[in-house]
Amino acid sequence: MIHNFNAGPSILPKPVFEEASRAIQDFNGTGLSILEIGHRTPLFEAVLDEAVSLVKELMFLNENKEVLFLHGGASTQFFQVPMNFLSPDKKAAYLDGGVWGSKAVKEAKLFGPVDVVASSKDRNYSYIPSGFTIPTDVAYFHYTTNNTIEGTQMHAIPETSVPLIADMSSDILSREMDFNRFCFIYAGAQKNIGAAGVNLVVADKSFLETANSKLPSMLDYRQHVANGSMLNTPPVFAIYVCLLTLRWLKSIGGVKAIEEINLRKSALLYNTLSSLPIFNLPVAEADRSHMNAVFTMGDPELEKMFLARCKSEDMVGIKGHRSVGGFRVSMYNALPLESVESITALMKDFANKHA
């Protein structure tokens, strides 16, 4: 068995792979591949409708929310959000809590004034800034709920009356949250939702009414809403994989159930790492991510040996992001507890041998 700790694209549930593989040869007994069905057919409309319904159900969304599946990844949303909701007269507040958040800031500045309320860049984004004040004269406040690269996670939703926008790419549907507190949520699918090439967007209807006009059609959220995510040919297969993954999540008990498993996985991993002095945890304890655990070893030779040992035991995707170094173990929804048990056993053994 291969243990896939990739940060994204990443492991998906085994039944999703099985069913997606079948659907490429024969989708729902039609004799047609999911890749060759028209998007404006009842066949695909049923896929899209069920995916949207499952998002609403699993996230407990209220009636004011629109759910969209759009081309691209979170990087597409970095500019599309400010293009829709900012202007030279409309300011936004951003939290600079990680590499991805800082990229979102950079794109926003092309469209209007940006107030960066706090930053953790001073210590390579190894903590979540706290004690910041969100100004009230802004169109929205944007933050990243989980920083995939740095292994930090913002565990609480900021208290503010300002419309909240969150990039939830790497922890959406991994934990219970009051998703209705947000006026706009986006997430690239390739971690907890499905395959690369599609974004999930959850937007408040009334917030959408504040969007700018005269936008290119494909960048105008309201046009996507009016066309039910079918303004153009959608990424059919990527949406289908989302559907399969959402069905799987529902089948195992939804977000509450997966959160329990996720907490067990991350507790096992962090407790193991903390108990073994050979490993260093650069992230402030309170801010550690339950999705991506970052750790280093200080000694480059030891790091090489550890990497080789993991590879020899079929553990893939643990190399840290080039901007952080060391290691990163991603534990998305689909990663079984067994994989964390395996890598923690390996860690203990490795530490024993090299202490």
Added chain:
Amino acid sequence: MIHNFNAGPSILPKPVFEEASRAIQDFNGTGLSILEIGHRTPLFEAVLDEAVSLVKELMFLNENKEVLFLHGGASTQFFQVPMNFLSPDKKAAYLDGGVWGSKAVKEAKLFGPVDVVASSKDRNYSYIPSGFTIPTDVAYFHYTTNNTIEGTQMHAIPETSVPLIADMSSDILSREMDFNRFCFIYAGAQKNIGAAGVNLVVADKSFLETANSKLPSMLDYRQHVANGSMLNTPPVFAIYVCLLTLRWLKSIGGVKAIEEINLRKSALLYNTLSSLPIFNLPVAEADRSHMNAVFTMGDPELEKMFLARCKSEDMVGIKGHRSVGGFRVSMYNALPLESVESITALMKDFANKHA
């Protein structure tokens, strides 16, 4: 056997479905799904590199061309092209030859002045305008090589010294063309190249240098070039399906070989339709598309019966676009001659019974 005449997403070669299906369970013997491999791994880099090489080889591109695979579909390019190459001071010329071309015009007007050199809207885009003059004081001339909805195709490349931009979504790689004549080509993949959710872009290096600056990163072609189509997580699976389809095309002899088959298919279909007075061909003979054949029957009752008959013989995707009505038979590269033989046999039999 199902005969899939869908206009897009559409039929792909059978070996592509088989191999894509296998790769979702086990990609290249890695034990991992193509959906769960990291995009910054040698595994995926090899996929992307080979896909780019095959595009260059199959299109006989010269050294000045860059090949990109970008998120989205042609509709994304409708605004991204003028956003990069137009401005209030930089005019463009467009040919309004079909519904998609007119959408491209609409998006371009958001970014700069647009000179529509000719239009066939007067007769519901049932012909390709001719005798138009392309002004020389424009940044580029844009046209659609094949009009999927209306079933028209521009068989010759316009003679002009102005940089040529073409939307080739529905006939790319279906016929020999001097692709090097174009400074910029784009094509949504879901007809002749692969699955929905990715665009192929072929751009002249020197033309890219004329692009505007201060663009959002994801909309800046030059940033995509600098990052080898990996500015963000690319649509991994959609690109992989492109690779498989390009490999198939090469294996059967490339564009020259497929063009011969495509011409046989369209000749058989149009000759059959022309010989049966029960069918009407609204498109001017010289402008008929070898990819999408549009026809009507005049009598709504007969049309219903014909549609039912096709359905009963497992022929799908022949209903015409709502803006044109009647029928549309799409004959992309992957459609076997056998399917056209089957539908033409059915047409003759139907005409005999209902003449």
